[in-house]
Amino acid sequence: MTDQMNLNLRYAGIEYDDVANGIGLGAVFFTQGCPHQCPECQNPQTWSKDGGMKFTDSVLDQLIQYYYDVPYASRLTLSGGDPLANPELTFNVILKFKSVFPYKKIWLYTGYNFEDFAFNVPTTDNERLIQKIVQLCNVIVDGEFKIDKRDITLQFIGSSNQRIIDVQKSLKANQTVLWNDMNGGNA
Template identity: 40%
Template sequence: MQYHNITKDDMLNGDGLRVVLWTAGCTHGCRECHNPVTWDPDGGLPFEEEAKQELFEQLEKDYISGITYSGGDPLFPASRECITALAKEIRARFPDKTQWLYTGFEWEEVKNLPVMQYLDVIVDGKFEIDQKDTQLHWKGSANQKVIDVQESLKKQQIVLHDS
């Protein structure tokens, strides 16, 4: 897997103060995407041990609420195995930290992926410029949903995250 950046002390991509991993690779091609540089799956840097340790150092801080996976699309098919392994390791090492993931895929397309057992919240759906609303909480366009993953899996229907 490739990645572009690790943002520290982020307040825009999930609840609380977070660390954000910006992955490479996206095929959705959302018009007016704010991060098209991340579309190329070969762009950025290889996600190796040094980058993982940088994430862990941030997650060890008491004031960091958790990690957010964004991009690109962390569920880009070539990245799924690595994201799943990382989310599993973070859940084991930092069980009290939340894990959020932004994806252009719809819930129905990804709900059965192995990574879901480790995530707390996903924001699903492509960014739609015609539905852009800067007043929305944690999403860019009205078609996207902020989903409580574990409750949705339990109830076998979408349960929205309380914002």
């Protein structure tokens, strides 16, 4: 991937040493652009596809370097915006990360429903790319944030309609399997 190819790719930021968006320590890569625009969203600055910063190879190199510097960091989380609304960037980040750190986990937050993109036969290039992204993930938190279902007692989600999905078990079973850390969740 070269900087020339990334002129149209934008991201909102990176948060290092995160413990709130997945099991263990990791970084959160925030994508730019979100079609859901949920009322009371915690990241409304990520909604515009034209906002944020230009994504370059050096940004990705800095993200990868974090995991060399902090080898006990166990996961990368993609949030946003909505990472699946920006599948080219999301795929490139995950693919590079997994090529260097194949055993570290990938968490992804999306406002889309898992069944709408995980099990359907893809018909467009974007749908094919999204299915490749899904295959590389360990956990996907799905569903739009709903202010009327907000529940601050829930771990890793903001509203009770959202689900934490064990992606690899779901793909193997060809049905949605909720993640359960107590029962050997794949996180």
